[in-house]
Amino acid sequence: xxxxxxxxxxxFSALAELFRREGRSVTFARGExxxxxxxxxxxxxxxxxxxxxxxxxxxxxxxxVVGYAFAGEFVGDYISMxxxxxxxxxxxxxxxxxxxxxxNDRLAAFYAADATHERLGRTLAEHLLAEVYERLLQCxxxxxxxxxxALLHRCPDLLNLVPxxxxxxxxxxxxxxxxxxxxxxx
Amino acid sequence: xxxxxxxxxxxFSALAELFRREGRSVTFARGExxxxxxxxxxxxxxxxxxxxxxxxxxxxxxxxVVGYAFAGEFVGDYISMxxxxxxxxxxxxxxxxxxxxxxNDRLAAFYAADATHERLGRTLAEHLLAEVYERLLQCxxxxxxxxxxALLHRCPDLLNLVPxxxxxxxxxxxxxxxxxxxxxxx
DNA sequence: AAAAAATCTTGACCGAAATCAAGAAATACA
DNA sequence: TGTATTTCTTGATTTCGGTCAAGATTTTTT
Numbered sequence: 001x002x003x004x005x006x007x008x009x010x011x012f013s014a015l016a017e018l019f020r021r022e023g024r025s026v027t028f029a030r031g032e033x034x035x036x037x038x039x040x041x042x043x044x045x046x047x048x049x050x051x052x053x054x055x056x057x058x059x060x061x062x063x064x065v066v067g068y069a070f071a072g073e074f075v076g077d078y079i080s081m082x083x084x085x086x087x088x089x090x091x092x093x094x095x096x097x098x099x100x101x102x103x104n105d106r107l108a109a110f111y112a113a114d115a116t117h118e119r120l121g122r123t124l125a126e127h128l129l130a131e132v133y134e135r136l137l138q139c140x141x142x143x144x145x146x147x148x149x150a151l152l153h154r155c156p157d158l159l160n161l162v163p164x165x166x167x168x169x170x171x172x173x174x175x176x177x178x179x180x181x182x183x184x185x186x
Numbered sequence: 187x188x189x190x191x192x193x194x195x196x197x198f199s200a201l202a203e204l205f206r207r208e209g210r211s212v213t214f215a216r217g218e219x220x221x222x223x224x225x226x227x228x229x230x231x232x233x234x235x236x237x238x239x240x241x242x243x244x245x246x247x248x249x250x251v252v253g254y255a256f257a258g259e260f261v262g263d264y265i266s267m268x269x270x271x272x273x274x275x276x277x278x279x280x281x282x283x284x285x286x287x288x289x290n291d292r293l294a295a296f297y298a299a300d301a302t303h304e305r306l307g308r309t310l311a312e313h314l315l316a317e318v319y320e321r322l323l324q325c326x327x328x329x330x331x332x333x334x335x336a337l338l339h340r341c342p343d344l345l346n347l348v349p350x351x352x353x354x355x356x357x358x359x360x361x362x363x364x365x366x367x368x369x370x371x372x
Numbered sequence: 373a374a375a376a377a378a379t380c381t382t383g384a385c386c387g388a389a390a391t392c393a394a395g396a397a398a399t400a401c402a
Numbered sequence: 403t404g405t406a407t408t409t410c411t412t413g414a415t416t417t418c419g420g421t422c423a424a425g426a427t428t429t430t431t432t
Contacts, residue, residue: 064326115301125311126268139325140250
């Protein structure tokens with residue numbers, strides 16, 4: 001859930017300023033959870049160091065990596081935070097990580113303080129919407145190889161940041177298949 | 187892109203009031219476009235009668251049905267409208283349809299008029315985000331049958347509203363496969 | 373109402389990805 | 403540093419959905 005791709009510099013700096021001013025720095029050990037599926041999420045943040053994976057557990061007991069948050073990016077289940085319902089996903093630190101955290105109450109107070117803040121919140125939601133919608137459209141790419149190549153094009157450094165096994169889950173293929181795709185195209 | 191599922195009654199009626207007060211009723215012939223892919227979208231609306239399909243054309247020349255809008259639901263490429271970029275999707279009337287349309291300028295003016303309007307816009311974006319995110323998570327359901335059953339559970343009347351061929355595209359399977367799934371489970 | 377077009381069903385066959393398995397390489401941690 | 407664990411690769415086999423084809427049904431149009 002990085003918002004950098006769809007947000008203007010001015011909007012980004014306003015949000016960054018908010019997290020810097022109001023947020024508290026919190027560290028997470030490798031494997032520790034920032035948010036848990038089925039539990040209401042009451043905080044979000046900006047990753048200062050490290051990386052997080054977004055994990056969704058299905059009713060059939062399958063585990064899928066559905067997203068990431070890296071340094072400088074937004075982290076949190078924005079949806080659970082805004083609607084107050086249990087989170088559909090969990091968020092885990094992939095390594096020792098540090099986050100500038102903001103709880104729901106402070107964010108709500110920030111929004112309520114000013115119409116321009118309210119608008120900033122709307123803009124943030126709109127940008128997250130655009131990002132998720134792009135992800136959804138990419139699901140319609142028919143072959144795993146197409147999905148892999150599109151992902152590499154969007155995030156060339158992802159390969160260095162996450163193990164192949166995780167990328168495979170993200171791309172909805174088995175690790176063996178991704179390994180073969182990788183061999184095929186290079 | 188129906189927002190009814192995630193929006194409260196009060197929010198819904200405020201938006202409905204906006205479209206009723208400010209919107210103009212426009213009719214669309216079967217097959218006519220409400221919005222075109224690659225073209226900036228400057229309007230949205232609420233469907234009064236009929237139905238629309240959201241279509242995405244890939245670089246490989248494939249055509250995918252990625253969403254619907256039925257009577258009482260929001261219609262429009264909210265993303266292209268908010269970021270001013272060309273639309274990623276086209277929107278076509280599936281039959282003779284009528285829409286209460288609102289252009290971008292009027293919506294922007296509505297937002298700018300009042301902090302509570304701005305908040306309403308944020309809430310709308312948040313609900314659309316939740317809906318698309320749910321769609322994205324469902325993409326991780328491994329078998330077509332799971333996806334089909336989840337869809338039927340969410341929208342039981344979809345079968346009567348859209349042809350099987352369209353549902354197949356929406357579910358990312360061939361019509362032949364969906365036909366067989368349907369035979370298998372009933 | 374008849375003709376034309378589109379949609380749906382069913383069968384046969386094929387191919388790409390999943391599964392199963394085992395060894396190699398890399399990473400964690402004690 | 404060495405050991406244990408996890409991850410990655412590669413091969414053999416299977417399975418599910420795609421493709422091709424043809425006939426039935428429904429819908430649209432004239």
